[in-house]
Amino acid sequence: MPTADSPPEHTVGAWTAQTLILSGRQLTVWLRDYSTLTQSLLFPALAMVMFKVVLGEVVADTTGQNSAYGTVPLVILVGAMFGSMAAAVRLNRERATGLLGRLYVLPINRAADLSARIIAELVRILVATVVLLIAGVFIGFRFTQGAWAAAGIVGVALLYGMAFSMMVLALAVNTKPTAPIVPLISLGASVMMFFNSGFSPLEAYPGWLQPIVANQPMTPAIEVMRSLASGGPITENLIKVIIWAALLLAVFTLPALRGYRRAATDR
């Protein structure tokens, strides 16, 4: 007979304990799904090497700086974005198999599964960022500003990744499972991948496009990471990163919670 000593589901204690258990579950699923695991670690590393090999000299000729300082942050962010789409696909699959409904009828805190998904995303982004930063050293990325700045690079990646995952999860639970949100977000993310200061220097873009390139969410994050690695001004771009992240979290957190309830109870 199960004991009833777990905290009541509305308490913070229940939310913490159950989020931890469900995060472990998410990470186990991630580790056992080899093709997704490969895509979240190996593909970004491959893309990083290809960007460096193909465009490294052209970018260095223009900026005078090793292109790795733009490429490594770019690939970290792109990996975070495409990885969160895998999480959206998994959420929709688990919704179709009835797992969300099953969790919903159990005495589990209502927000625990959603927060577990965000935490699992953060762990995935943390692992991928560390792997890519180490791989980046081989293409010329250097940490000239010390250990705290290096930790700051990881922090920027986590903040960006959390905001983006919240948006993707909110969109996934608020649309029909058959809606083509993954292809659409992929298309958007792919376009963003080419129009930021990590793919090509800002001044190389046509003048009319530069304000958009400079202020889309990726560019400030890339510039903060570049400065944290190679030195340079941080404040302005860091403020932009924080504004973007706060904006996305403010807009999408509540819809994510509401949509999750609907997704869990609609069958």
Added chain:
Amino acid sequence: MDPPVAEASPPQINALHQWWALTSRGVFGIVRNGEIVFAIIAPAFLAVCFYIPLRSMMDSYPGMDYAQYLMPIIALQSVSFVASSSAMRSSMDGMRGINVRFRVMPMNGVVPVAARGSANAILLVISLSFATIASLVIGWRPHGGVDGTVGLYAVALSVGLLVSVIADALGLLASSPESTSQLIGLPILVLGMLSTGFVPASRFPDWIAPFARNQPVSQFSDAMRAFNDGSATWPVVAPTVFWCVGLAALAAALLFWAERRSHA
């Protein structure tokens, strides 16, 4: 007394009609599952995403006009799109068992192969047309005269047809559509990026420049570029011709193997 014999006339079997029916089945499939949209937007996407960010940097090199330079790889990207589409379709056909069904019908074994090939050829022409439009929009112009332009498209079409036959056979041989897309996708991505399609060989790091210069996608783009500016000579075009002969041999071998295995 003899049992009554049905008076139906024997079915009219016409290989040409069968080929046409299966070709239109392939083309309708491409339209219905929405793949046709990719034939339209993929070249535009490539043109926009490489031309706009890189143009000012590339044009600062002497003698470089990046719109002229980029056109061959935009056309070859259409080729790669048709190849992956063709592999996916033949792999799906294999999975659904329709190839087995065709074999028990009064139909020559060449008909399904020819029909898949024709559907791929139609898709290739559509896709190359949109690649041409995207290239024209960013500023590409044919400068090779009639001969050069014919040569340019002859390279794109021959490579496209041969690669799509190879992809078709690989789709038949692969175990599932998922493994097919990985089998086809990764080599196409690596060969496309690490080619002289986007950046001249002299801009690659020394250790990889020989590969970037000599691999087939680079040879195809160099030949197409030479045709386009009217400077095509046999030494520039020869590697493309030899690669095409090699691709044709590979295509024949793979088709033969796939056909043999389907009877096992």
